[in-house]
Amino acid sequence: MLTRRRVLVLGAAGLIAVPGIRLALATAPTENRVVVVVLRGALDGLAAVPPYADKDYASQRGSLAFAAPGEEKGCLDLDGHFGLNPALGDLLPLWQQGELAVIHAAATSYRAHSHFDGQDMLETGGATHALADGWLNRALGAMPYAGSRALGLSVGPATPLILRGAAKTGSWEPEHIIPPASQDFLDRLADLYKDDALFSQALGEGLQAQAMSEEVMGKSAGSARNLNGAQYLTAAAEGVGRLMADPRGPRVAVLEATGWDTHQGQGLEKGRLALVLKGLGQSLVKLKAALGPAWQRTVLVTVTEFGRTVAVNGTGGTDHGTATVAFLLGGAVAGKRVIADWPGLAQEKLYQGRDLTPTTDLRAVLKTLCQRQLEIDEMTVENRIFPGSRQAPAMGDLLKA
Amino acid sequence: MTAPVAAFTAVNRFGLGARPGELGEAAADPKSWLLAQLAQPDASPAIFTGLPQSPDVVLELLTLRRQISAARAEPASQAAPGKPSAPAPDAIGRFGREIYLREASARIQVQLQTRQPLIERLVAFWSNHFTVSIARPAVLGLAGAFEREAIRPHVIGRFHDLLLAAVRHPGMLIYLDNAQSTGPGSRVGRLRNRGLNENLARELLELHTLGVDGGYTQADVTQFARILTGWSVAGPREKNPGGFIFRHGTHEPGEKVFLGDRYPEAGEKEGLDALALLARHPSTARHIARQFATQFIADDPPPAVVARFAEVFRRTDGDLAALTRAAIDAPEAWAEPLAKVKTANEFVIASLRAVDARLDQPGTDKAVIGALKGLGQVPFAAPSPAGWPDRADGWIGPDAVMERADYAATLARRLRGRIEPSALMETSLGPVATTALSQAVTRAASVDDAVALILASPEFQRR
Numbered sequence: 001m002l003t004r005r006r007v008l009v010l011g012a013a014g015l016i017a018v019p020g021i022r023l024a025l026a027t028a029p030t031e032n033r034v035v036v037v038v039l040r041g042a043l044d045g046l047a048a049v050p051p052y053a054d055k056d057y058a059s060q061r062g063s064l065a066f067a068a069p070g071e072e073k074g075c076l077d078l079d080g081h082f083g084l085n086p087a088l089g090d091l092l093p094l095w096q097q098g099e100l101a102v103i104h105a106a107a108t109s110y111r112a113h114s115h116f117d118g119q120d121m122l123e124t125g126g127a128t129h130a131l132a133d134g135w136l137n138r139a140l141g142a143m144p145y146a147g148s149r150a151l152g153l154s155v156g157p158a159t160p161l162i163l164r165g166a167a168k169t170g171s172w173e174p175e176h177i178i179p180p181a182s183q184d185f186l187d188r189l190a191d192l193y194k195d196d197a198l199f200s201q202a203l204g205e206g207l208q209a210q211a212m213s214e215e216v217m218g219k220s221a222g223s224a225r226n227l228n229g230a231q232y233l234t235a236a237a238e239g240v241g242r243l244m245a246d247p248r249g250p251r252v253a254v255l256e257a258t259g260w261d262t263h264q265g266q267g268l269e270k271g272r273l274a275l276v277l278k279g280l281g282q283s284l285v286k287l288k289a290a291l292g293p294a295w296q297r298t299v300l301v302t303v304t305e306f307g308r309t310v311a312v313n314g315t316g317g318t319d320h321g322t323a324t325v326a327f328l329l330g331g332a333v334a335g336k337r338v339i340a341d342w343p344g345l346a347q348e349k350l351y352q353g354r355d356l357t358p359t360t361d362l363r364a365v366l367k368t369l370c371q372r373q374l375e376i377d378e379m380t381v382e383n384r385i386f387p388g389s390r391q392a393p394a395m396g397d398l399l400k401a
Numbered sequence: 402m403t404a405p406v407a408a409f410t411a412v413n414r415f416g417l418g419a420r421p422g423e424l425g426e427a428a429a430d431p432k433s434w435l436l437a438q439l440a441q442p443d444a445s446p447a448i449f450t451g452l453p454q455s456p457d458v459v460l461e462l463l464t465l466r467r468q469i470s471a472a473r474a475e476p477a478s479q480a481a482p483g484k485p486s487a488p489a490p491d492a493i494g495r496f497g498r499e500i501y502l503r504e505a506s507a508r509i510q511v512q513l514q515t516r517q518p519l520i521e522r523l524v525a526f527w528s529n530h531f532t533v534s535i536a537r538p539a540v541l542g543l544a545g546a547f548e549r550e551a552i553r554p555h556v557i558g559r560f561h562d563l564l565l566a567a568v569r570h571p572g573m574l575i576y577l578d579n580a581q582s583t584g585p586g587s588r589v590g591r592l593r594n595r596g597l598n599e600n601l602a603r604e605l606l607e608l609h610t611l612g613v614d615g616g617y618t619q620a621d622v623t624q625f626a627r628i629l630t631g632w633s634v635a636g637p638r639e640k641n642p643g644g645f646i647f648r649h650g651t652h653e654p655g656e657k658v659f660l661g662d663r664y665p666e667a668g669e670k671e672g673l674d675a676l677a678l679l680a681r682h683p684s685t686a687r688h689i690a691r692q693f694a695t696q697f698i699a700d701d702p703p704p705a706v707v708a709r710f711a712e713v714f715r716r717t718d719g720d721l722a723a724l725t726r727a728a729i730d731a732p733e734a735w736a737e738p739l740a741k742v743k744t745a746n747e748f749v750i751a752s753l754r755a756v757d758a759r760l761d762q763p764g765t766d767k768a769v770i771g772a773l774k775g776l777g778q779v780p781f782a783a784p785s786p787a788g789w790p791d792r793a794d795g796w797i798g799p800d801a802v803m804e805r806a807d808y809a810a811t812l813a814r815r816l817r818g819r820i821e822p823s824a825l826m827e828t829s830l831g832p833v834a835t836t837a838l839s840q841a842v843t844r845a846a847s848v849d850d851a852v853a854l855i856l857a858s859p860e861f862q863r864r
Binding site for chain 1: 798
């Protein structure tokens, strides 16, 4: 089921031009900052934050299970029950400093398995079906501020749905770094080409040549493309951080990262997922540095459309699932906690017998950000920003008092 | 209602890829949809208004060259005050580049917007057949004008007229060096010790008319070059300033023997007679027929089709509209809808047509030229006088396929939120979209990936 909301028309806004971001002198409604990182493709929460002490974890996860911290192929420890994927090791100091919290077993209200529809729901904040504009744009419109400057910022030539709507937003793009097609995309293309000898042979040789040159350079296959994607994310995070650090800059920003749809060769401490996680962790550290003192007033949240299956599939990966993790970072976060009403991984506890069961509504987290960080009153949040989400009230203790 | 496969063939094999709605327009009667374009061609699209004509470009180039060499001869200290300062040494290059970018941009716009894509395909085919490439910087400001002035008016006219217009255009005369070719026995040749340049004569025989196996010898090339001496570009004080001129002073005097025929000394008429003969030569008919069939039927077209096209060409005395109708009527053209691969230009234009792109923001046309450069087909920059390749192996290799994937991903990213994948698949590919593609689109990790998969799919890259 695809939504037919999007129309096949290129508007008056041009095809390729990217409007520059302008800093305006007007007073902002708040000094607080919110960054939303959209992880497109469905992040495997059980790989990012493995519940290594869950008695069913190792057996249910099989070859994708981390050992306990300190052991061979072990994860990093968070709280004695949950661990951190070693590829996210760059974030461990933030955990130690109390600037990182994890929401586990969280999900939007979407319960099917289409990326498009799941992302639509995640970005519009709809309850049962997608709305027309992004929840973050509605939040911008609701901020107690009547100035004309764009308070919201996205990266790249087109505004992501989460930030699209009536409220004015800006966009910016790191110069000279254009992310090429990701390795994941090329793999899908290779699959699509398999019935066309000409294209499949050419792409096969292209991928082989790429792998060979990377082997010579001492990297794993596809890493240059993933690295380039990570470089782009790092440059984007750094740029966004610098723009937001300026008192005249935007208060809300959206970053996007891809490469999470790990159906094949997901890997454990190495592999496809580790590469993108590493890039994500490094980028977030750069963002913190670029924000400077503004970090203290920042909350960053990572969101993804859904999680992945508990069990490994037939190709060393995981398929579309349900609950996953959201990371909460920033000086304003009451961190060093994994916040979860943990459902467990025993077979009978799994959602539809295959997925991590959602026990936290992601909208509760996002509503908290709207109320506490963007200072929008509760009624507005309930009625306009996340309509139909009363059963998921804002969470009182996510942020520092 | 899904359009029939023939509609896809009409707008891709014979067109530039479907704009939204175009498959539907062609669906009722694909052949008539094509034939209607031949009936009322728009000879000079409005987009070309204001582009300079070739004589003006030639004269400006000559003026700049004169001013620059005069400034070199005269040291700056002696320059009279109040006298207009000399143009900068790179003025010629800048002048050419400025015109080139306008021409390239205009052609992209025409290909993007045209309602007569068959006519544009014919322009591209014949422009490639008579390549004038900016690989020679001297024609930077002339390549676009060459296509507009010499090719475009004749694509459904007579081959003989097209041939004459192409050969006598300043762009071609400069690109293939005939403007400087001098009969060694001519007045100027004897006076200044200058001589023949066989470049144009050779390419005319090998590429433009008879074909490499068309039955001519090196002696014929030399004789033809002698015949063509004097065919040049007029200076500001000559007849037809900036345009074609026949100069007696550089024409090789005396009798020539070309392809077994005697050409008694007759000045410009020798060349006109030789070209008339070449236009009607059976080898030319075969050569053109093979190229036309390769363009519109298959990389290796069936010999029967080539023979049929050659017969039409011969019977109609090179009526290019009749040749085009023969291609449209050929059952072979409709049998394998994905037999041909799109060139980089066709691929980029098809992708932009498919998403109904409007390049009305500043810099967007340059971005498209940049994309074409990345994919290996800079406008008007064919690598040699033989033009761009017209076979799949000339376009689809390991690098190219990765570059096209990158292009598709980048374009999809820029189109975010404006394109609905399943609608794009329906309006651009219609009946030829495979189940594998629609499954891949449904399973794509994001809308961006879904759009990119459609654009990079084999069915989108073929025609």
